[in-house]
Amino acid sequence: MEPARIINESSPDRQCLEQIVARSSEGILLLDARQAGLPIVYVNPAFESLTGYRTAELIGKRWHVLKRERGQHRGIDDLQAAVERGEPIEVELPDQRKDGTVWIARIGFSALRDAGGEVRYFLVQQRESPRRLGQSAAPAESAAHAVDAGRARPRLDAISRIDPATGLPHYDHFAAILNRDIAIARRDRRPVSLMLFEIVELDTYRRTFGAKAADSCVRMVGAQLGSVLRRAGDLYARYDDTMLVAAVVGQEVAAASGLAERIVANVRGLRLHNPRARSGRYVEVEFAMSGGVPRPEDDADALVERALRELERQQAEERVGDDAVSAPTAEAAI
Numbered sequence: 001m002e003p004a005r006i007i008n009e010s011s012p013d014r015q016c017l018e019q020i021v022a023r024s025s026e027g028i029l030l031l032d033a034r035q036a037g038l039p040i041v042y043v044n045p046a047f048e049s050l051t052g053y054r055t056a057e058l059i060g061k062r063w064h065v066l067k068r069e070r071g072q073h074r075g076i077d078d079l080q081a082a083v084e085r086g087e088p089i090e091v092e093l094p095d096q097r098k099d100g101t102v103w104i105a106r107i108g109f110s111a112l113r114d115a116g117g118e119v120r121y122f123l124v125q126q127r128e129s130p131r132r133l134g135q136s137a138a139p140a141e142s143a144a145h146a147v148d149a150g151r152a153r154p155r156l157d158a159i160s161r162i163d164p165a166t167g168l169p170h171y172d173h174f175a176a177i178l179n180r181d182i183a184i185a186r187r188d189r190r191p192v193s194l195m196l197f198e199i200v201e202l203d204t205y206r207r208t209f210g211a212k213a214a215d216s217c218v219r220m221v222g223a224q225l226g227s228v229l230r231r232a233g234d235l236y237a238r239y240d241d242t243m244l245v246a247a248v249v250g251q252e253v254a255a256a257s258g259l260a261e262r263i264v265a266n267v268r269g270l271r272l273h274n275p276r277a278r279s280g281r282y283v284e285v286e287f288a289m290s291g292g293v294p295r296p297e298d299d300a301d302a303l304v305e306r307a308l309r310e311l312e313r314q315q316a317e318e319r320v321g322d323d324a325v326s327a328p329t330a331e332a333a334i
Contacts, residue, residue, distance in 0.1 A: 024046055026046055027046045027047030027048075027050040027126040027127065028043075028123070028126075029042065029044075029047060029063060029123075029124035029126070030121050031122040031123075033086075033112075033119045033120055033122050034120065038066065039061060039062060040059055040060065040061055041059065041060075042059075043055040043059065047126065050126065051095075051097050052097045052098030052099055065079065065095070065107070075091035075092060078091055079093075079107070086111040086119045088108075088109060088110035089110075090108045091107050092106050093105055098164070100163050100164055102170075104128070105127070105128065106128070107124065107125070108125035108126075109123070109125075110123050166219045167219055167222070168218070168219070168236070168238040168244070169236070171237050171239050171240075171245065173237065174235055174236070174247075174300070178194075178247050178299075178303075179300050181233065181235075182298060182303075190293065191249075191250065191292050192247060192249050192291050192292070193248050193253050193255075193257075193289060194246070194247045194291050194303040195246040195256065195259070196244075196245050196288050196289075196290075197225070197243060197244045197246070197260070197264075197286070197287045198285060198287070199217070199221055199242050199243070200277070200284045200286055201283075202217065202218070202241070202283075203241075203242070205272075205277070205283060207276075208274070208275065208276050217272055218238065221244060221267050222236065222238070222244055224263050224266040225263055227266065229246055233249050233250075234246070234247070235247045235248075239304070245304060253289045253291045256289065260287045263285070263287070264284070264285055264286075267283065267284060286315070288308070288311035289310065290303045290306035290307040
């Protein structure tokens with residue numbers, strides 16, 4: 001594939017360029033090859049739709065794919081080598097949208113040269129691959145296009161491991177590591193304890209203070225997990241909108257529950273005001289546990305499912321208790 005050439009020294013006519021590429025279904029970026037860091041100088045509407053990022057968030061910034069360290073994924077190595085040589089390449093990489101969803105991006109990269117052969121811009125063309133995470137590539141695809149299916153979920157690039165809103169690991173990354181630890185614990189007959197924390201009335205907090213404040217609240221709760229679970233093998237992550245999950249290896253549930261109680265107390269000590277909550281004036285968390293020496297059928301999802309059922313049972317008992325307390329009051333009022 002012969003690199004495209006710019007026919008004169010003047011900058012591209014932005015108006016004409018936008019008219020040409022605005023109708024493209026591919027996401028398109030233009031990087032300035034003459035400036036350090038290759039800043040983005042143009043973003044088309046399809047790229048905004050594809051990734052969730054707006055033009056104003058991208059112009060003048062370094063393309064995030066080029067920020068990734070080599071050795072994380074062979075496609076990154078191939079792409080960065082092509083950048084250094086000014087050569088065209090097409091690769092497939094795990095990527096992450098602004099909302100945190102992970103997908104497989106098919107990326108075309110090529111140099112735009114002036115009449116003298118000097119690289120003036122780099123053109124990035126990006127679209128979604130028909131493959132999904134964990135699905136192997138077609139045999140005819142080159143090594144530069146392939147995503148190793150056996151490593152796709154547990155070894156995504158670092159960008160896909162972290163929830164950008166809260167800075168906490170994604171559950172998929174947590175589960176991949178925990179499944180490895182469960183297999184080792186099963187072999188060694190060691191217990192694994194899983195903790196599930198629900199932030200009480202987080203939806204109320206979000207309606208009161210907004211989405212960014214709610215994300216900050218989750219981040220601060222997550223920090224309490226990190227302050228208590230400090231062993232090298234301890235794990236924690238964001239499970240869903242209102243729940244965090246953690247795991248410790250080598251401790252039975254009874255012992256690990258003491259760690260969970262410390263986390264609950266630490267969150268209470270934050271005194272995050274939740275004025276419209278029915279349960280109290282400040283943000284609190286409830287927790288449930290599951291674990292023991294892993295059974296043959298156990299994996300991360302199975303432990304979480306058991307903890308979810310336990311949490312639901314505890315909450316049902318609390319509702320029954322609340323009804324029992326309120327009933328005499330109602331009778332007295334009558």
